[in-house]
Amino acid sequence: MPVSRTHASVRPSARARAVSVWQPVDEDVADHEAGTRERVLQIVTADGPVSAAELAAELDLTTAAIRRHLAVLEGNGQITVREAQGSAPARRGRPARRYVVTNQGQAAQPHAYSGIATEALRFLAEVAGPDAVEEFAERRVRELEERHGAAVEAAGDDPVARVRALADALAHDGYAATARPVPGAAAIQLCQGHCPVQQVAQEFPQLCEAEAQAFSRMLGVHVQRLATLAGGGHVCTTNIPTMTTPAPAEGR
Numbered sequence: 156m157p158v159s160r161t162h163a164s165v166r167p168s169a170r171a172r173a174v175s176v177w178q179p180v181d182e183d184v185a186d187h188e189a190g191t192r193e194r195v196l197q198i199v200t201a202d203g204p205v206s207a208a209e210l211a212a213e214l215d216l217t218t219a220a221i222r223r224h225l226a227v228l229e230g231n232g233q234i235t236v237r238e239a240q241g242s243a244p245a246r247r248g249r250p251a252r253r254y255v256v257t258n259q260g261q262a263a264q265p266h267a268y269s270g271i272a273t274e275a276l277r278f279l280a281e282v283a284g285p286d287a288v289e290e291f292a293e294r295r296v297r298e299l300e301e302r303h304g305a306a307v308e309a310a311g312d313d314p315v316a317r318v319r320a321l322a323d324a325l326a327h328d329g330y331a332a333t334a335r336p337v338p339g340a341a342a343i344q345l346c347q348g349h350c351p352v353q354q355v356a357q358e359f360p361q362l363c364e365a366e367a368q369a370f371s372r373m374l375g376v377h378v379q380r381l382a383t384l385a386g387g388g389h390v391c392t393t394n395i396p397t398m399t400t401p402a403p404a405e406g407r
Contacts, residue, residue: 191216192224196233196260204237204253225254233260259329269354276359292365300369302328307373314397317374318343341398344381345370347391356385367393 191214198213199205207225211218228234237255279287303324310320318334322345325332331348356362360383367380370393378395382388 188224192227195221195224196228196256199228199234199254200256200260203234203255206251206253208251228260229254231259233257269352272352272355273358276355288359289361289365292359292361293368295362296365296369299366300373304373314374314376314395315343318345318395321345321370321373337394342394342396345378345393345395347384347393348389350384350391353384356383360385363391370395 194214195210198210202209207218207221210216210225211221214221225234229236233256234254235257236252276288276291279291303321306324307317307320310316315334315336322332322334325345325347329349329351333346333348335344335346336342337344350356352362363380363383363385367378371378374395376396378393381392381394383391
């Protein structure tokens with residue numbers, strides 16, 4: 156009587172089983188990482204000065220994983236190391252780095268201000284009409300022009316240099332802005348990864364429109380908004396031609 160054998164197809168190998176396991180897509184991993192980093196920032200804000208070991212225990216993560224998030228937050232200027240103070244007895248080895256939140260880190264965290272701002276603009280639109288909202292949006296970006304107009308002008312007449320100067324200025328304001336050339340096209344894109352009025356602009360796109368008009372005035376060319384965070388994009392993207400096309404005159 157022949158000996159019964161188990162075919163390989165009946166019981167997949169460990170490698171085959173590992174391949175069949177669902178793997179999260181890159182976007183899911185990025186969202187998870189961002190969520191963990193936000194939680195780290197919240198704990199540092201509430202409990203700082205706090206060490207990586209304390210954060211790891213709080214979040215049930217390895218110290219190495221926590222240090223990776225701390226490095227990103229510190230690189231973004233959202234946290235900083237606070238030197239040990241007090242008269243506690245010295246311990247052997249290098250003292251643990253303890254972190255506290257910075258003003259920039261405070262500003263990066265969600266607040267109820269966006270809800271209040273939305274209510275205020277709704278009230279303004281009801282009382283004074285939609286033109287009042289547009290006027291407010293225009294006044295807001297005029298302040299942006301006053302802050303950064305000189306830096307853009309100092310970059311000279313080269314459109315690419317002017318866009319990069321504006322991106323650097325916006326990045327300093329916390330917009331996470333970059334200037335990215337468009338391959339094969341006479342254009343450069345101004346990308347903003349953060350928007351402080353994103354939630355408000357979802358209901359009042361006049362804020363985004365006024366900002367794009369301000370960019371056009373500052374750069375001296377006609378620009379085109381391709382995407383916004385408020386509209387569901389992953390960044391605010393403004394396309395800017397590098398061929399010098401004069402910006403439209405006011406009122407046209």
